[in-house]
Amino acid sequence: MRYDDSDQATELAERARELMDEVVxxxxxxxxxxxxxxxxxxxxxxxxxxxxxxxxxxxxxxYGGMGASFRDALPxxxxxxxxxxxxxxxxxDAPDEGNMHTLEMFGTETQKETYLEPLVEGxxxxxxxxxxPIQGAGSDPKMIRTTAERDGDEWVxxxxxxxxxxxxxxxxxxxxxxTDEDAHPYEGCSLFLVPADADGVDxxxxxxxxxxxxxxxxxxxxxxxxxxxPDEHLLGERNQGFVHAQERLxxxxxxxxxxxxxxxxxALEIAKAYTSEREGFGSxxxxxxxxxxxVADAETRLHMARTAIRDAADRIAAGGEARVPxxxxxxxxxxxxxxxIDLAVQCCGANGIGKDLPLSDFYESVRQFRLVDGADEVHRxxxxxxxxEDVDEAELEPITRFGxxxx
Numbered sequence: 422m423r424y425d426d427s428d429q430a431t432e433l434a435e436r437a438r439e440l441m442d443e444v445v446x447x448x449x450x451x452x453x454x455x456x457x458x459x460x461x462x463x464x465x466x467x468x469x470x471x472x473x474x475x476x477x478x479x480x481x482x483x484y485g486g487m488g489a490s491f492r493d494a495l496p497x498x499x500x501x502x503x504x505x506x507x508x509x510x511x512x513x514d515a516p517d518e519g520n521m522h523t524l525e526m527f528g529t530e531t532q533k534e535t536y537l538e539p540l541v542e543g544x545x546x547x548x549x550x551x552x553x554p555i556q557g558a559g560s561d562p563k564m565i566r567t568t569a570e571r572d573g574d575e576w577v578x579x580x581x582x583x584x585x586x587x588x589x590x591x592x593x594x595x596x597x598x599x600t601d602e603d604a605h606p607y608e609g610c611s612l613f614l615v616p617a618d619a620d621g622v623d624x625x626x627x628x629x630x631x632x633x634x635x636x637x638x639x640x641x642x643x644x645x646x647x648x649x650x651p652d653e654h655l656l657g658e659r660n661q662g663f664v665h666a667q668e669r670l671x672x673x674x675x676x677x678x679x680x681x682x683x684x685x686x687x688a689l690e691i692a693k694a695y696t697s698e699r700e701g702f703g704s705x706x707x708x709x710x711x712x713x714x715x716v717a718d719a720e721t722r723l724h725m726a727r728t729a730i731r732d733a734a735d736r737i738a739a740g741g742e743a744r745v746p747x748x749x750x751x752x753x754x755x756x757x758x759x760x761x762i763d764l765a766v767q768c769c770g771a772n773g774i775g776k777d778l779p780l781s782d783f784y785e786s787v788r789q790f791r792l793v794d795g796a797d798e799v800h801r802x803x804x805x806x807x808x809x810e811d812v813d814e815a816e817l818e819p820i821t822r823f824g825x826x827x828x
Contacts, residue, residue: 422724424731426496433478433489434496437511440473441503449504449635454776457637458506466510467543477512477541479676480521484533485541486512491672492738495730498676502683505635505782512543513680514636516586519673520547520595523612527657527665532614536593548591550582550615550643551666557581558597560799562663563606567645569598569613576600576613576655578621578648586793588641589627591617596645597662610662614654621648632785671737671747674794678730678754681790682723685758688765688783689719695769712768719761726754745807748800755790755797762787 426434445466452458470476479494480486489497494513501507508514517540524537539545552558558565567580578598585594594615601609615622623646627639657665693716696706706712729750736743762783766773773780791797821827 422727424496424727426731427493429489430493430496433475433487433493434500436473437475437497437500440470440475440510441500441507444469444473445504445506445510449506449779452635454778455782456635458509458635462506463509464543466506467512470511475511477521479513479518480525480541484525484537490738492731492734495675495679495734498679499683499686499727502680503687504779505684505786507683508680509636512541513676515673515677515680516549517547518676519669520549522672523549523595523656523665523669526668527612529653531653532656536614545592546587546590548585548588548594548617548641549669550585550588550594551597552584553581554583554642560796562666565597565599565606565610567596567598568602569596569600569611571600572649574652575649576652578613578615578645578650580645581643582645583628583640583642585641585643587638588643589624589639591641593617594622594643595656597666600662601660604660607663609660611659612656612662612665613650614656615645615648615650619648619650621646630789632782632789635782667742667744670794671743672734674747674751675730675734675737677790677794678726678750681758681787682726682730682754684783684787685719685723685761688762688780689716689723691778691780692716692765692768695772699770706768715764719757719764722757723761726750726757729753745804748795748803751795752791752797752800752804755787758790759787 448462448466467476474487475497477486478489478497479491482488497511498513501511501513512518521537521540524533524540528537536545536547540547551562553566556564567578567582569576569578578596580598582596588594594617596613596615597610598613599606599609600611603609623644625642625644628642630640693707696712699706729746733743733746733750736746762780766780766784769778769780772778775781
């Protein structure tokens with residue numbers, strides 16, 4: 422399929438595909454299934470990404486990236502998503518990718534020098550600490566209970582977070598906390614940069630979870646008990662934490678969509694290769710009408726997802742928030758990716774659930790996508806609210822109502 426991508430976007434995606442085909446996928450295939458990639462392997466992959474000219478394409482050159490626009494970088498995200506090792510190689514991996522974007526948008530020059538540049542270089546790791554255990558903030562972020570109170574020229578943070586992706590490995594945490602108890606949470610929260618080794622930061626555990634696979638990324642439960650950070654660690658404007666978080670999440674949701682569409686596309690390629698070779702009941706599986714029709718449906722839906730993602734990205738690039746189109750992309754792509762990977766597992770039978778192929782790792786990874794960065798139900802709520810904003814009552818003028826006979 423051809424898309425309305427710029428020449429720069431196309432060239433960047435082509436280089437990313439070359440990196441994947443020539444370096445990342447051969448390495449993935451040579452490894453024992455399910456083994457976590459070592460720090461040395463990650464460093465080698467990142468060096469290869471630099472050599473291919475696809476390292477951190479979304480970050481400005483002054484901070485160590487390539488300076489591509491968000492829209493131009495998106496197709497490369499899809500190429501990276503073809504392997505669980507691709508995003509980490511190209512430094513477009515969550516959550517660091519979204520956190521780097523947040524620092525680039527809202528950080529002071531000191532904050533960028535201290536945290537953004539080392540993040541881009543891959544010298545440190547980060548976590549975004551927003552979600553809280555029941556009955557704290559989750560799908561309803563207004564329920565946030567973590568607080569940050571001013572004490573002289575410091576902030577004192579108290580709270581309980583969990584599902585902080587990469588929280589165990591993180592060197593720095595971006596923490597969302599209430600800073601004005603009298604204001605609505607959307608207007609009374611702020612973001613803070615908290616060093617992971619600060620006094621009072623207690624990483625309770627790596628929550629046992631589905632997925633992780635060859636990346637081995639944690640999802641941490643963290644207690645913040647009287648954590649003190651200087652005023653200079655306020656990220657962005659005071660009481661604008663939710664606004665900043667939304668500005669982070671819009672693009673981050675689309676980059677997630679592209680990574681997972683790449684994963685689903687790769688899964689489908691594996692399924693097509695397998696069914697083209699595997700024989701049963703007098704022909705190859707790929708000649709069976711039921712499989713051909715399901716693959717055709719998957720190809721169609723993936724194309725629709727990729728097109729919608731690009732449309733939402735164009736709206737953001739033009740200066741719009743694109744909240745509803747982004748929600749549409751998120752819920753649609755998450756479900757399409759899950760269904761496509763499930764189909765690929767089914768097509769490959771025992772090889773689908775084995776670890777010789779990456780499909781079982783894909784399968785474990787994709788399920789979280791319907792929850793992270795907003796559950797399906799939250800995004801459907803956003804879409805439905807917009808859908809019912811301007812109902813045309815004139816459409817019902819012809820119907821008969823009780824006690825009002827038609828004449």
